[in-house]
Amino acid sequence: MILTILPLSSTAYLSAGPGPITSSPPIIPDNDETRKLLEQTLSSTEIEKEIGRITAEQAVLERKVEVLNKQAAAKQSAILDQQQRAGAIVRSYYMGERDGLLAAVLSARSIGRMLALYDYYEIIIGRDHDILRQYEGEYKDLKSTLAAAERSSKELAELKTALEEQKTRIAALNEEIEGGISASSDPESMSALLDEFTKYWENIGLHEVKTYFKALSSAMNHLPQFVQSRDGILTRKGMTYNLALKEEDLNEFLVSQNKLFQDFGFHFNNGNVTASGSSGGLTLTLTGHYSIESEPVNALMFHIDNVVFNGLELPESTRQDLEDEFDLGFYPEKIVSFLRATNVESKEGVLYVKLSISF
Template sequence: MLTMLLLFCFMFTPAVYSEQDAGPLMPDSEEARRILQDSLSIVEIDEEISRISSRIMELEALQDELQGKIGELELTIRDRRERAGAVLRSYYMGEREQLYYMLLSAKSLAGFFRVLDFYDLIIQNDRDVLTAYNRQYQELASSKAEAARNASALVEVKDNLVRQRERVLALEKQVDSAVSASSNPEAMKKLIEEFTLYWENVGLYEVKRHFRALANAMENLPDFVQGSKNILKTNGKVYTINIHEDELNAFLRSEDELFNSFAFHFNDGKVIASGESGNLSLLIEGRYTVVDDPQNAIMFQVDKLVFNRIELPDTTRQALQEEFDMNFYPKQLVSFLKATEVSSANQRLMVTMELDL
């Protein structure tokens, strides 16, 4: 209750927030906006550094586990190799042929079947030895390959950590210099502090709420396309989706009231989704592209993300894309289709799909 009371008091502090809404007062100059943008980038890149550090710990733990597994397999496979080698040598040296001759030289039918059972037992044991060796060898090779991939990923992640730390240091110097050069450094510091708190307590929640709503709506888009007239067409071999932005926006509003003040626009290869509610504004600019890995999809690539006129850094865009799946999967529409081309122009999104048999 105490926490809620403090938060209530904070959100309605007149010196920081407007009377109409819980949003912070926005800067009235381009210079102040840039300072806020850089300061918010520092916060978000710091979050990315935290995520990278956690990922490094996971990869290092996995690498230790893989190396331990490889060591155990190498010890086990050493004995298997010797036994498998003995089996192969016996065939190469013709030792198993003696069993065949014994089978042919049996004096009676009962003797023949006794030798045959013995022969089958030895052959099955040879097979088991070779199969076990091959299985463990393949497992060892797979574990070594996975360890190599993991080591490569670890190096890449650590390099990324260094780059992000360098970005933060450069931005911190830039912000400190800009704040010192401003007409009222103390007021600017206060604005940075309050806007950062607002982003962490309200802004990030609102951005994620919109991304979550988009991801949920995209799950139902295949059903909408199938149930709508003139959106999906085919000539037998090629299928096309041709959807006007008004049709998509109507669909989104039927999925969530949040989209009553948030709309998509298609033009010049770009996809722009934007909206305002009170003192909150959000703009997502991106494009749709065809990808085949890990599966065929129309992927929404976020190129620009602006919250309350402050552009968020690439680390935030990437983190949101990883957390929320806003892609369109043709196989959810028709199981034997794959997307080959996508474009957006003249208020329309067009997807070309072909048979994937």
């Protein structure tokens, strides 16, 4: 799937703060060297955020591991007495020490004495069982705590490795950026452009990107109802349903959901989907693909392969964050609960989805 998204206004951009920002995006010279430096700067900015996230997560895990280890140590200390008592009971049964009690009950010469001895025998046996059950419960609890501490320690070690890798990566990237600045015809101007672009991306650009992703996600959430209400999109043949969504129907649907899409033109080509528009100075190009997934529910999930912002490719971490935050998938069960997607393809202006009945 390829989407090219262009905003409706070139003079007012959304930001995280109150009110519109009227500054235009930085003017980017049209050459490969500058574009590469800007893409590297974007990557550096996003890696810095990733390092911050990993560092915070590492701190949380370190505290968790410390608490779990303390809990395990306390439980190990508390269980020692129970372990000794339980061991003594098991040995007594193994050595036949309880057999004498039972023999005394059976050899009683009167019903009254036999009942008294049997009550005594039941009290001892019941107490033995209570001690063993208590020890078993505390032992399982200790094992669970130790396993949790081990998992957290392993996760912490993996985070530390990831953190070191990101630090090494950003150091090398920043070295390349510094080299590129020095090699440019005007290092001072290049450095200023990179700073300006970084601030623009952090304060405006990323928010704009998320604005369109949020609109698309919201629209996709209502697409099943549109498919159900529009005659001819969904047809049945035996135990199979066929969904044929025409590009003009999709365009009409999107505009009805959000006016942001009124300058869009979505097209279904052989093997991909494209959308394009021309308004303003901000552009966003999204490339991705669909996969049919069964868990946790059957769905056509959209995976982001490439995002280009104002002609610059965004780093992988940003693409993954966008995919995680905004669901652009299509869920057949929202049409009819027993429908399951089995195949998807696009060609000649139509998106085809094959659906089967599954109870």
